[in-house]
Amino acid sequence: MKKPTLSFIYLGAFLTGAVAFSKPRALVSDSVQLTQDDIGDFAAINFGDETAASPADANVPGCKIFPGDEDWPSDTEWTRLNRTLGGALLKPKPAAAVCYQGADFNQDQCQLLLRNTSFSTFWLDEPLVSLTEWSQGGTCPLALNPQGNCTRGGFPEYVVNATSVKHIQAAVNFARNKHIRLVIKNTGHDFGGRSVGAGSLSIWTHHLKEMEFIPSYRVGPYRGKAVQLGAGVQSWEAHNLMAAYNVTVVSPGFGTVGAVGGWMSSGGHTYIVSKYGLGADQVLSLGVVTAAGRYVTADPYTNSDLFFALRGGGGGTYGVVTSAIFKAYPPVNMTPSALNLMLSPQPPPNTTMPIPGLITNAEKFWQGVGAYYRFAAKVLDAGGYGFSYIYPMPNNSYMFTTTSQFPAFTQAEVFEFMKPLYTDLNRIGINVTNPAILFTMPYGLPGRGSGSPPSNTRYRSRLLPRENWEDDDLWNQTMKAIRTATEAGFENNFYFHGTLASPTAEAAGWPGSQSAVNPAWRNNRMHAMLMDQTPLQSTDRDTLMQGYMDLLRGVSPNAGSYMNEGDPGEPNWQQAFYGSHYPRLLRIKRSRDPWGLFWAPTTVGSEGWAVRPADGVYAGSQNGRLCRTRGVDE
Structure with missing residues (x-):
């Protein structure tokens, strides 16, 4: 299989005293389309007609x-x-x-x-x-x-x-x-x-690897730079485009993740979302193949229903995204600051000097973890991001590691910003020093994508709202839930992962209000996850993990979860993944795909279908026949 050559196409003309806004040229992959001559007498690839179909057509056949x-x-x-x-x-x-x-x-x-x-x-x-x-x-x-x-x-x-x-x-x-x-x-x-x-x-x-830089793009009130990315472009490839044209584009934090498909369509978080909004908030236009097989453009004024649904309402259910036009910002630098704490009830022998970050008392360790997490609200309000793990270790030990990312901050500004946290940690009796030696680097460094071998990671997650940070009693309940779940991870082979981000509506800007992003994201402080890496999933495993997730749901009853890093077995997933947008999204789904062609677990409209697992296979897998479970209008 030969990969298409990446193309960086510089569009736009500059007139004397003014910028000429350019209409982006269609990507080569988007311009090659199916015609009636291609179809000929091959009826199996005829186009469909949504207006002539009805939701009842999704019931035929039963499987x-x-x-x-x-x-x-x-x-x-x-x-x-x-x-x-x-x-x-x-x-x-x-x-x-x-x-x-x-x-x-x-x-x-x-x-x-x-x-x-x-x-x-x-x-x-x-x-x-x-x-x-x-x-x-x-x-x-x-x-x-x-x-x-x-x-x-x-x-x-x-x-x-x-x-x-x-x-x-x-x-x-x-x-x-x-x-x-x-x-x-x-x-x-x-x-x-x-x-x-x-x-x-x-x-x-x-x-679908084409990439295009657009120096001057206009749609609605938006006036500025943009990029167009094919559906197969990965984050590291988008980073190379950023470096080539000295711009910033919101893209996945992990370099080999695709920048346009499922990441974007379910929201898309990364290091700079508190400053610029989620990945879905960046999209100005989409190329889409509908369930009828037609290629359409979706933007705020054309096929606006698809534009709404595909920007945060989940992928794989309304159409196939072929390309997207994203906002592009001036280049931004990132300055990180790291903190590590280690709980070890039995400190290493023959140790005479205090070891920075080493704690022998469990209560003090969890006080330190809580101090960072609560301080992180200030990091988010400053446009920053937090990335943390709590790992159960042998002998009742735990490792807490976190990095705070600050866009557009100098090293001196980060040092000053973090001082109050270290003052609090020292007051508690934790021996840590605010790191003075920091480094700054551009967001989206160029590189080459590699790695990402298969694994058995299963995410179970909850978006914890800002109210949990603002009320002392609710905060204490939140930390108790995190601690209880994490401490159970040692016996049950899972660990805690918390990413801290605040992609508010204000950060998203226009056309963020025209997106199906889970409303829980707009009020988010922490994306709290239990990371399960048990190879053999089972119903018993589901029951065990749901019990610990219920602790996090209990302190955030009106919040939700992030579909990209959520549990396909999430109870009440319609509310958890889509919130108040679900009824509107379901209407769009039924209008655009009356045949029930597009299906994936926990996508909008998927409750009408289920996989009948093969004999001896875990019921949550995709190894089995896909069949109707009930009428579409029930």
Whole structure:
């Protein structure tokens, strides 16, 4: 598979004494579209018509067509689809198949996957893999001497390696007309099982890599610089564009995450959201392929329903985003300040000098953690961000580590800003010193993306509101909930992760008010997460983890959760992930996709369908047939 060459296209003309605002040229991938000549007499890829369909059409058939069914497309039909796609239809085998005895066995390749892929882009460029393995069903795990056989499980049957809108349109039409499950995948950074699905056709957007800098863009009241990114652009690639044109674009904090798809469409948090708003708040225009197979532009004035829904209302359910135009800001520098605390009831022997950050008393340790978390409200109000972990360690020990990020602050300003925190920590009796040696670097450093091997991380999360910081009693209850859950992590193999961000409506600016971003984000102080890395998920595991999550829900009853880093088993997920926007989003979903073509766990409208798991497979996986559970209007 050859990757398309990245293109940096400088648009815009400068007139004497004035700037000429430029209309961005369509990306090459967006301009290549499906035509009636392409369709000819191949009815399987005919366009749909939302106005002629009704929600009842989503009930027929009762299940998506599955391999082995009488109506599953013949080899001849798949071959013809591939011909329309110009050879972009793939039927790849699971990468780990090389580790299993049989025709695909290759011990050298297996060892390579186990030992060296963390330093390459192998898994990011792999068409099947979701980087969270448990959602696939665990039918072909990577191991040097695995037991049993490698089977396809929840991996898609076919993959369209999309490098144009035409590829996406043909795939959408084929899946809709043939009643086949459809999934959408870029890099596979997916913690909820949205980019895998047994018996499915997958649209792989990873190679839609075009990037365009627009020096002067105008829409509504917005006047300024912008960038246009294809759906496959990863954060590190967007960073290279920023460096090339000396601008800042809000993009994922982890370099290999896609900047346009699921990250953006479910909100998108990163280090500078307290200053500029979420990823969804940056979007000025979108290229979208609808469930009918039509390519449309969505902005505040055209297809405004899609523009609203796709900016925060979840991905994979209203259409396939092919490209997006984002706001671009002047370059900004970041200055971080780190703090580490260690609880060790039994200090190291033969220690005569105090060890900075080492605490032997549990109450004092949790006082220190609470002091930082409460102080972090000031960091957020200054436009900053916090990134923290609390790890259970052996012998009743705990490690707390956090970094506060300050955009547009000098090192001296950060040092002065953090002084009150260290005064409080010293007053408590914690031996730590405000770091005077800091460093400053541009946001979005250029680089190369690599790594991100598959794992079994499962997020369970809660957005904790600012009221919890402003009321002493509620604050104490919040810290008690965090402590109780974290202390249970030692026996139960999970740890606490708290990111602190405040992407208010004021920070988002225009057109932030025209987005479906979960309202809980606008009032957020901490995105509190229990990080579960148990490979074998189960109903018993769900019950255990939900019990600890209920502690966090109990102190934030009217808040919510972040879908991208939330639990696909989240109770009352409609309110938790979408808040008051859900009824409007459901109306848009039914209007734009009356066939029920687009489906993924916990996306809008997904409650009308469910995966029937294969025998012996955890019910939360995507290894099974997708079937209707009830009428769409019930």
